[in-house]
Each structure stands twice: as C-alpha cells, then as structure tokens.
Amino acid sequence: MIKIENLVGGYKNTPIIKGMDLEIEQGEFFALLGPNGSGKTTLFKLITGQLPIREGKIILSGKEISSYSKLEKAKKVSVLTQEIQVSFDYTVEEIISLGRYPHQKGMLKQLSIADQKMMSDVMEKTKISHYRYTPFRMISGGEKQRVLLAKALAQEPEILLLDEPTNHLDINHTFQILDLLKEQQQETGLTVLAILHDLNIASLYADRIGLLEKGKLLEVGGVDVLRKEEQLKKVYEVEVKSQSHPVVPKPQILMTPGHVITDNPFDFNKSYKIVKNSTYIHVQFFQALRTISNGVIGEGIQWAKHFCNFHVDKHYDCSNPKKDLQEKMNTYDIPYEQAVGMMTAVNLEDMVMETKEIEGIPMMVIVTAGIGNAVDITNEYAVHPSSQIGTINTMLFIDAHFTDGALVNGYMSATEAKVKVLQDLQIKDPESDTIATGTSTDALLLGLTQQGEVTPYAGSGTVMGKGIGQLVYHATMKAVKKYLKRVQR
Numbered sequence: 399m400i401k402i403e404n405l406v407g408g409y410k411n412t413p414i415i416k417g418m419d420l421e422i423e424q425g426e427f428f429a430l431l432g433p434n435g436s437g438k439t440t441l442f443k444l445i446t447g448q449l450p451i452r453e454g455k456i457i458l459s460g461k462e463i464s465s466y467s468k469l470e471k472a473k474k475v476s477v478l479t480q481e482i483q484v485s486f487d488y489t490v491e492e493i494i495s496l497g498r499y500p501h502q503k504g505m506l507k508q509l510s511i512a513d514q515k516m517m518s519d520v521m522e523k524t525k526i527s528h529y530r531y532t533p534f535r536m537i538s539g540g541e542k543q544r545v546l547l548a549k550a551l552a553q554e555p556e557i558l559l560l561d562e563p564t565n566h567l568d569i570n571h572t573f574q575i576l577d578l579l580k581e582q583q584q585e586t587g588l589t590v591l592a593i594l595h596d597l598n599i600a601s602l603y604a605d606r607i608g609l610l611e612k613g614k615l616l617e618v619g620g621v622d623v624l625r626k627e628e629q630l631k632k633v634y635e636v637e638v639k640s641q642s643h644p645v646v647p648k649p650q651i652l653m654t655p656g657h658v659i660t661d662n663p664f665d666f667n668k669s670y671k672i673v674k675n676s677t678y679i680h681v682q683f684f685q686a687l688r689t690i691s692n693g694v695i696g697e698g699i700q701w702a703k704h705f706c707n708f709h710v711d712k713h714y715d716c717s718n719p720k721k722d723l724q725e726k727m728n729t730y731d732i733p734y735e736q737a738v739g740m741m742t743a744v745n746l747e748d749m750v751m752e753t754k755e756i757e758g759i760p761m762m763v764i765v766t767a768g769i770g771n772a773v774d775i776t777n778e779y780a781v782h783p784s785s786q787i788g789t790i791n792t793m794l795f796i797d798a799h800f801t802d803g804a805l806v807n808g809y810m811s812a813t814e815a816k817v818k819v820l821q822d823l824q825i826k827d828p829e830s831d832t833i834a835t836g837t838s839t840d841a842l843l844l845g846l847t848q849q850g851e852v853t854p855y856a857g858s859g860t861v862m863g864k865g866i867g868q869l870v871y872h873a874t875m876k877a878v879k880k881y882l883k884r885v886q887r
C-alpha cells in the first residue's frame with residue numbers, strides 16, 4: 399500500500415530523512431516511533447507532499463505519489479496533524495463536512511444525503527454528536543482532537559496518517575479512539591500510519607513499529623522489538639524496563655526516574671515491626687519490599703510494605719477470601735493495597751520466627767504450620783476441600799537485591815525446604831498413605847529489600863539458595879512439631 403524507496407528529503411539544505419526504505423501493507427496499523435527531532439513529522443510531510451522529495455520514491459497503491467492529483471490524493475489519504483489549521487469559526491459539523499469535499503460531485507459540491515449520513519456516523523463513532531452545532535473554538539483540546547479525527551474518517555480514506563492522535567486525550571478517550579481505529583482497520587481494511595510517543599500504546603495497538611533515529615529507521619518489526627531494552631535506552635536516553643502486559647502478550651515499558659537510582663541504604667534489623675496476637679500476625683516494613691507470593695492479596699511479583707497472616711476458623715467458608723481479607727485488614731487499619739495477605743486456621747501462638755545471616759546478608763522467616771490437609775501432589779487421589787487445620791504459611795524476608803529470576807529461584811528453594819521437612823517427619827497424605835509434599839493451601843511469600851549487589855540466582859546451587867533452604871527447613875520443622883504437639887494433647 400505504501401512503499402518508500404531510498405527516500406531522502408527534508409528542509410532546504412538539510413536532508414532530515416536520510417535514505418529510508420519501508421513498506422506498509424494494506425490494512426496494517428504501523429506506528430512510527432522515535433525521539434523528538436528524529437524526523438517523524440518530516441517523513442509525514444514528504445508523504446503528504448508538503449515537502450519535496452530530494453531522492454528516492456514514495457509509491458501509494460503502485461503509483462508514485464507525485465503523479466496523483468490533489469483530489470485523487472485526498473480520496474486516498476487523510477491526515478490528522480498536530481497543527482490545527484481550522485482558524486475559522488466553523489461549527490463541529492461544518493468542520494466534519496470538509497472531510498466529504500473530495501467525494502462531492504458536480505460544480506456546486508453540495509452535501510448529499512449519503513454524505514450527511516456518513517457525517518452522522520463518524521460523529522457517533524467518535525462520540526461528538528452532541529457538539530455538532532457548537533463552534534470549534536468553544537470545545538476542549540481533547541474534543542477538538544476527536545472532531546479532527548472524525549473529519550479525517552469522514553474523508554473515507556484508504557490510508558490514515560496520524561500525528562500523535564491521542565495527544566490531549568484522557569485515558570478513556572485514548573482507548574476509545576484507538577479501539578475505533580482498530581475497528582476501522584479490521585472492518586474496512588484501513589491502513590493506519592501513526593506517529594506515537596507512547597510506546598505502551600504503540601505496543602497495544604500497532605501491528606508493526608518502526609523506530610526512527612536521526613532520520614534513519616533503526617529497526618522495523620513486530621511490537622516485541624520493544625523488549626530490546628538496551629536499544630530503547632540508547633535511543634531515548636532513559637532507564638527503561640520492558641515487562642509483559644499481564645493480560646495481553648505485549649511488552650509494556652516502564653521508566654525508572656533518575657532520583658531512585660541513587661542508593662539510600664537502611665538497616666534491615668531496624669526496618670520492620672511485628673504485631674502478633676491471636677487474630678493476626680502483621681509484619682510492617684518501613685520501606686516497600688519486592689515480593690513474590692501466592693497470597694490471597696498481593697499475589698505475583700509486587701512491591702509491598704505490610705505482610706499479614708490472619709487467623710480464620712477451620713470451617714471458614716472461602717467463597718470470597720480476597721474480600722474477607724480486605725475487610726479484616728480494614729478493621730485493623732492495614733492498607734491492603736500495599737499488602738500481601740494470607741489466612742490460616744493454625745493457632746497463631748505456635749508461630750515460629752527465626753533469623754539467620756548468610757555471608758553478611760540478614761534473613762528472617764515466620765512460619766505457621768498445620769498438616770491436617772497434607773497432600774502428596776504426585777498421587778492420583780482427588781483433592782478434598784480443606785476441613786482440618788492444615789496450612790503451612792511462610793513469610794521469608796531477605797536483605798538482598800534479587801532479579802525476578804532469583805525471586806523464582808528463591809521460591810523454589812523455600813518450597814524444596816518445606817517438602818524436606820514433611821519427608822523427614824514422614825508426614826503422610828491420609829488418602830494415599832504416601833509421604834506428603836505440602837498441604838492443600840500452603841502460602842509462601844518472599845520479600846526482598848533490593849539493597850546491595852544484584853543477585854541473579856538463589857537456587858540450590860548457590861550460597862543464597864542454601865541459606866534460604868536451611869532457614870526455612872529449620873523454622874518449618876519447629877512449626878510442624880509445635881502443631882503435632884498441640885494436636886496430640
């Protein structure tokens with residue numbers, strides 16, 4: 399649909415675009431990314447003919463762009479730029495009617511019924527119908543943007559060139575407009591070439607992206623190109639992390655501001671306080687910890703300051719544990735949005751807390767254990783709903799800086815240590831009469847201060863992994879023994 403061959407062009411004596419080749423297919427959503435001044439707008443101006451092509455070619459639907467008449471081009475391409483050229487006191491509807499101009503026939507160029515229907519449709523789609531008789535100058539920046547997009551769509555183009563189409567729009571309208579463009583692209587085969595500054599929006603909506611740097615395309619490809627952190631850091635000169643969106647398989651970019659990169663060390667042993675009673679255990683850190691957990695609240699990899707283990711009745715109806723736990727935290731003024739929360743029917747008096755230092759790195763673990771619902775995960779017996787006091791809840795805090803990989807490693811190390819306790823104590827799954835590997839509802843949390851050197855591994859082949867194993871093993875052994883003693887009474 400759009401073919402750019404060895405394109406050179408720009409302003410008077412300076413070529414800004416310095417030899418570009420690019421092909422965009424019909425029906426594609428292509429996002430043009432790049433830092434300020436990299437040449438994005440210049441490329442648009444070369445495509446629209448506002449700037450002369452010095453060398454090379456731009457071909458639209460097999461024909462060189464220079465061979466199109468103005469009217470032919472207006473039927474093919476419509477443009478939404480940042481420069482609002484509407485200075486007259488037109489109403490919204492009058493502005494949109496300008497978009498129909500290339501399609502009007504005859505000398506008088508009057509709006510037909512079909513033109514009017516098309517205008518109503520685009521106003522409806524862009525949610526601006528209620529401004530139709532309002533003067534353009536009297537609407538907000540975001541509303542103006544939607545009106546100009548409606549005008550561009552009213553033109554029924556095959557190609558839509560958009561320069562920052564979501565500038566001025568709030569998140570609701572940003573997503574509405576982009577969803578609308580996606581819909582047009584998928585339903586009518588509209589080709590979209592959009593300049594975007596928001597890399598995350600580009601990742602969510604574009605089929606392919608082009609990364610422009612100093613007038614040259616550094617990279618063209620699928621949105622996974624945005625996972626190349628080093629390249630983004632170099633081009634934008636910002637500390638970035640590329641993560642995966644939790645719902646769609648697309649990268650999302652997170653920026654780290656300069657002021658947090660400086661070290662501000664704190665003493666681990668003085669960085670928390672613990673409240674423990676028969677209702678809950680609450681460990682509060684004064685700094686947020688990087689966490690990995692399967693807690694009812696705060697699951698996955700997060701940052702949290704509050705770590706809780708709430709006591710519930712052994713016949714607790716667990717139909718909405720998240721809500722119940724939030725309510726419990728509210729009762730005790732614990733902010734659940736900064737918390738990892740677990741539940742247990744184990745008597746909290748039997749909590750075991752242990753500390754250890756591994757090569758100068760302090761660790762602290764808190765375990766509550768019951769094994770009434772012990773399960774051997776490898777047997778084929780059905781899992782019965784838990785009816786006994788039987789959960790091993792582990793909270794492990796380490797004064798170290800783990801990568802996400804090390805967090806997973808550490809999680810494995812702590813789990814292996816728990817399994818070994820059950821093995822050594824010959825705790826059995828009552829269904830299969832085989833050695834249990836855990837209970838049916840175990841919870842585990844690792845919290846890291848992220849101080850000091852980055853630790854990439856924390857598995858059983860590392861000193862850190864062994865330290866986790868030994869500490870968790872020791873504390874879990876003690877906690878299970880306390881439980882056994884209590885039930886034997």
Ligand SMILES: Nc1ncnc2c1ncn2[C@@H]1O[C@H](COP(=O)(O)OP(=O)(O)OP(=O)(O)O)[C@@H](O)[C@H]1O
Pocket residue numbers: 409414432433434435436437438439440441
């Ligand atoms: N009218 C002009 N005359 C001469 N040079 C210009 C003109 N407009 C822009 N330039 C130069 O061309 C280069 C590319 O500008 P362009 O507007 O294409 O960048 P951009 O990638 O769109 O940037 P931004 O993200 O800031 O909009 C810049 O170095 C700029 O100074």
